[in-house]
Structures are given as C-alpha cells and as structure tokens.
Amino acid sequence: MTDNPDDDALQGAHLDTLAVRAGIARTLEGEHAEPIFLTSSYVFDSAADAAARFAGNAPGNVYSRYTNPTVRAFEQRIAALEGAEQAVGTASGMAAILSTCMALLKSGDHVVCSRNVFGTTVNLFSKYLAKFGVEVSFVPLLAIDAWRAAIRPNTAMLFLETPSNPLCEVADLAAMSALARANDCLLVVDNCFCTPALQTPLALGADIVVHSATKYLDGQGRCVGGAVVGAARHMEEVVTFLRTCGPTMSAFNAWVFLKGLETLRLRMEAHSRSALELAGWLQQQSAVERVFYAGLPDHPGYELACRQQRAFGGVLSFTVKGEQQQAWDFIDAVRIMSLTANLGDAKSTIVHPATTTHGRLTPQDRASAGVTDNLIRIAVGLEHVGDLQADLQRGLAALA
Numbered sequence: 056m057t058d059n060p061d062d063d064a065l066q067g068a069h070l071d072t073l074a075v076r077a078g079i080a081r082t083l084e085g086e087h088a089e090p091i092f093l094t095s096s097y098v099f100d101s102a103a104d105a106a107a108r109f110a111g112n113a114p115g116n117v118y119s120r121y122t123n124p125t126v127r128a129f130e131q132r133i134a135a136l137e138g139a140e141q142a143v144g145t146a147s148g149m150a151a152i153l154s155t156c157m158a159l160l161k162s163g164d165h166v167v168c169s170r171n172v173f174g175t176t177v178n179l180f181s182k183y184l185a186k187f188g189v190e191v192s193f194v195p196l197l198a199i200d201a202w203r204a205a206i207r208p209n210t211a212m213l214f215l216e217t218p219s220n221p222l223c224e225v226a227d228l229a230a231m232s233a234l235a236r237a238n239d240c241l242l243v244v245d246n247c248f249c250t251p252a253l254q255t256p257l258a259l260g261a262d263i264v265v266h267s268a269t270k271y272l273d274g275q276g277r278c279v280g281g282a283v284v285g286a287a288r289h290m291e292e293v294v295t296f297l298r299t300c301g302p303t304m305s306a307f308n309a310w311v312f313l314k315g316l317e318t319l320r321l322r323m324e325a326h327s328r329s330a331l332e333l334a335g336w337l338q339q340q341s342a343v344e345r346v347f348y349a350g351l352p353d354h355p356g357y358e359l360a361c362r363q364q365r366a367f368g369g370v371l372s373f374t375v376k377g378e379q380q381q382a383w384d385f386i387d388a389v390r391i392m393s394l395t396a397n398l399g400d401a402k403s404t405i406v407h408p409a410t411t412t413h414g415r416l417t418p419q420d421r422a423s424a425g426v427t428d429n430l431i432r433i434a435v436g437l438e439h440v441g442d443l444q445a446d447l448q449r450g451l452a453a454l455a
C-alpha cells in the first residue's frame with residue numbers, strides 16, 4: 056500500500072472534496088477506485104515481524120477484527136468530514152453507541168439522555184447498561200433546565216440526537232456542549248439525521264459523534280454499519296473495546312459506505328430541498344393539521360437550525376385531521392413511497408410512528424414525545440418532488 060498521494064493537497068479542502076478523496080490508499084496495482092480487502096487475516100514477513108506486530112511494536116495488519124485497510128479508509132474519510140482526529144467503524148449504529156458507552160463509562164456512572172432518541176438507544180441505556188450499574192435519567196431534549204437539574208456528581212455523559220425523530224426538534228449544540236464542559240462530562244451526539252454534510256457537532260463543542268452509517272452515509276439502503284468519531288484519546292478506548300468484544304465493521308460494508316460518502320453532500324441537499332418543498336405544500340392542505348419540519352419559519356427550531364445546520368434534512372412529520380384510522384388510511388393510499396420505518400435511502404419512506412417506531416413506549420411516554428395517533432413521518436428520498444407530491448395527494452384524497 057502507498058499512502059494517500061493527495062494527503063497534503065487535502066489539508067483544508069472542502070467537504071465535497073474530502074468526501075470523494077479522503078482515506079484513499081492505493082495498492083501497487085494503482086487502482087483508481089477504493090479496493091475491498093476481503094480477508095480475515097494477514098501474513099507476516101517473518102516470525103520476528105509477527106511477534107512485533109502482535110506486540111503492537113510494528114505497523115501492519117494482524118487480523119480484521121483489529122484493522123482492515125478498507126475499514127480504515129472509511130474511518131479516515133468520515134473523520135475528515137466530521138473534522139475529527141479519528142473515527143472508528145462499527146458493525147451497526149447501535150454497535151457505535153454501545154462501544155462508546157462500554158469504552159467510556161463504568162459501573163457507578165450516570166448518563167443523562169434525551170427522551171427523544173432512537174427507541175433502541177433508550178432500550179440500550181435502560182435495559183442493558185442499567186444491568187451493569189450505569190444509571191440513566193431521561194429528560195426532554197429542549198428542556199436545558201431539566202438537563203442541568205438531572206446532572207449529578209457521577210454524571211459522565213450527556214447523550215442526544217438533533218434534530219429529533221419524528222418532530223424535528225432542534226437542540227442547541229453549543230449550549231449543550233457548554234453544559235457538559237461545566238459539569239466535566241462528555242457530550243455524545245447521534246448525528247444520523249444531519250450527517251456531517253449538514254451539521255458538525257464537534258465544531259460546536261461536542262466530544263463524540265456517533266452514526267448509523269446504515270442511513271444517509273450509505274444512502275441507498277444496502278448495508279448496516281456505524282461509526283464513532285472524536286478525539287484520539289477517546290477513540291483509543293473505543294478501538295480497544297472493539298478489538299476485544301468484536302462489533303467491528305465488515306470490509307464489504309465499509310466499501311459501500313465509502314462510495315456512498317462520495318455523493319453525501321449532493322444527496323443531503325436534494326433530500327433537504329424536496330423535504331422543504333413538501334413540508335410547505337403539506338402545510339397548505341386542509342386535511343393536514345400541523346407539519347413538523349425545522350425548515351418552516353413557524354417551527355420553534357427554525358432559527359437555531361438556520362445557525363447550526365447547513366440545511367434542514369430529509370425527515371419531516373405531520374398530523375392529519377382525525378385519529379389513527381385517518382393516518383392509516385393516508386399511508387395505505389400512497390403508492391410510490393415505501394411503507395417502511397427505514398430512512399436515509401434514495402427511496403422515500405412513510406411510516407406511522409405511534410404503532411411502529413414508537414409502538415413499544417407507554418402511552419404517557421408516547422404523548423410526552425409528541426407522537427400522537429394521527430402523526431405520519433416521511434423520509435423524503437431522491438425521486439422527483441412532483442411525483443412525491445402527487446403521491447401525498449393520494450393520501451389526502453383518501454381522507455376526503
């Protein structure tokens with residue numbers, strides 16, 4: 056392998072350039088596209104070399120649970136995009152969150168977590184970390200006083216997602232970073248919805264970014280993966296956990312994500328442009344009660360999103376006049392959008408949060424998350440926006 060021939064030229068390059076070129080290391084074949092190293096293990100030059108690599112005294116790969124050149128290329132690219140010292144690829148987004156917690160928390164620590172995070176993240180904290188003596192308090196994303204009040208002497212981590220799912224609430228990352236710093240704890244941000252194309256939490260003071268690469272980093276719904284991004288001293292701990300416990304990213308998936316990242320900014324702009332157009336249009340429909348999208352000037356998070364994000368993202372939600380039945384009738388009438396809970400795909404998706412993604416919450420928790428029975432979430436894909444609007448019109452027609 057040779058080092059990236061472009062490394063020096065990439066210093067200070069724009070996100071678009073880094074997304075295409077960061078992390079490239081060519082083999083002696085001189086291939087132009089990134090190679091996939093589908094190998095579980097590596098051979099050594101000599102017994103002495105094997106001993107040195109095993110001991111960590113010589114560079115070079117040993118085993119793909121530890122390092123793999125394709126995964127490393129993905130890690131270098133995502134680190135460059137997030138403006139981080141280092142990134143670590145993981146088997147899934149949940150593995151990224153688990154690895155962060157296992158590496159940086161210990162029994163007796165306390166976590167304050169936004170109530171408005173991915174449902175499985177809630178379960179990870181409340182079911183599994185709790186079992187190992189890590190306590191967690193859940194607070195509403197935007198209630199900074201509640202965060203402050205929940206912090207204890209043993210609080211080690213604040214965890215949040217912004218914008219939130221499904222109501223697109225926007226947390227003030229600079230203010231949350233200041234709160235974390237003042238209390239000597241880490242701020243961990245799940246940046247899945249914006250991706251570094253739209254928002255870079257580390258630049259606003261967050262300590263660690265986690266990703267589900269499954270969503271927009273892939274962008275075409277092919278592979279499951281994740282990443283943890285941050286300072287080298289934290290990533291060292293995450294790497295040690297991954298090497299020991301094994302939720303590493305596969306080389307094949309890393310290759311798919313590398314190719315996905317090349318078009319990340321173009322895709323995020325297109326998702327955002329169409330979502331904004333559809334949000335504005337939905338707002339004018341008489342069968343629609345309310346639209347939740349931070350790109351709408353009447354959304355409470357609009358001004359903050361304008362300051363903190365480069366665009367508003369592809370996910371929006373809205374309530375229809377009526378109850379669950381009207382929401383279901385709407386969803387069953389659309390023909391182009393896929394009825395699936397996934398997001399971050401070229402294909403638009405539509406889902407009824409109250410009976411799917413948020414179905415396991417108690418009715419009270421669902422109510423406090425703002426997930427009413429008449430709420431519908433769409434993740435706007437890359438189809439022509441006019442066709443998507445016509446599809447939503449089918450949903451509206453079902454309510455007439």
Ligand SMILES: *Cc1c(COP(=O)(O)O)cnc(C)c1O
Nearest residue numbers: 147148149173245247267269280
């Ligand atoms: C999907 C998702 C995750 C989990 O990622 P997986 O790759 O499915 O494990 C975490 N956070 C958010 C915001 C997600 O949308």
